Amino acid sequence: MQTASTNICERMGRSQELSEFKRGTVIGCYLCNKSTREISLLLNIPQSTVSGIITKWKQLGTAVNQPQSGRPRKMTERGQRMLKRTVCRSCQLSAESIAKDLQTSCGLQISTAVRREIHEMGFHC
Structure with missing residues (x-):
């Protein structure tokens, strides 16, 4: 079990996007009647991320990330x-x-x- 300070440090800042496989796993767990909390603990993903993926899947019918809006930055x-x-x-x-x-x-x-x-x-x- 992780300590509270480690868990907070992992959640701070912007992290990378989840892979398609993990998003599909979240949807699969949801279709097997798992709660968002159970999915969160099972896959070690924040509960808000799990609920966001499920909401997007319900609205759009897909869990794939949509293209970002706006012009990409020129300066790397x-x-x-x-x-x-x-x-x-x-x-x-x-x-x-x-x-x-x-x-x-x-x-x-x-x-x-x-x-x-x-x-x-x-x-x-």
């Missing part, structure tokens, strides 16, 4: 790390020169509007 995690390193190394550079530096160093085709990314990291230029 690797690009963000490089941007942070560049800003920390030389904080006096303009946003335009930082964008040109990123384009030459890692081949990212980004605009000179990197100010938003820099601001989200906590830096101000």
Whole structure:
């Protein structure tokens, strides 16, 4: 049995999506008249996730994840790390020169509007 502190730490933050197999297992258990609590304990998944999967299955008839809405981010995690390193190394550079530096160093085709990314990291230029 897990302790309460371990269980809380596992639930904090955003985790990966469940596989199709696990989602199908949840639906199979539901069709075998298991409660959401029993399914949660059996598969070691939060109860809210189990009920969400069952609700989606009832409404849409499928447990497969739907495509996400919105435009995908242009800046990858690797690009963000490089941007942070560049800003920390030389904080006096303009946003335009930082964008040109990123384009030459890692081949990212980004605009000179990197100010938003820099601001989200906590830096101000």
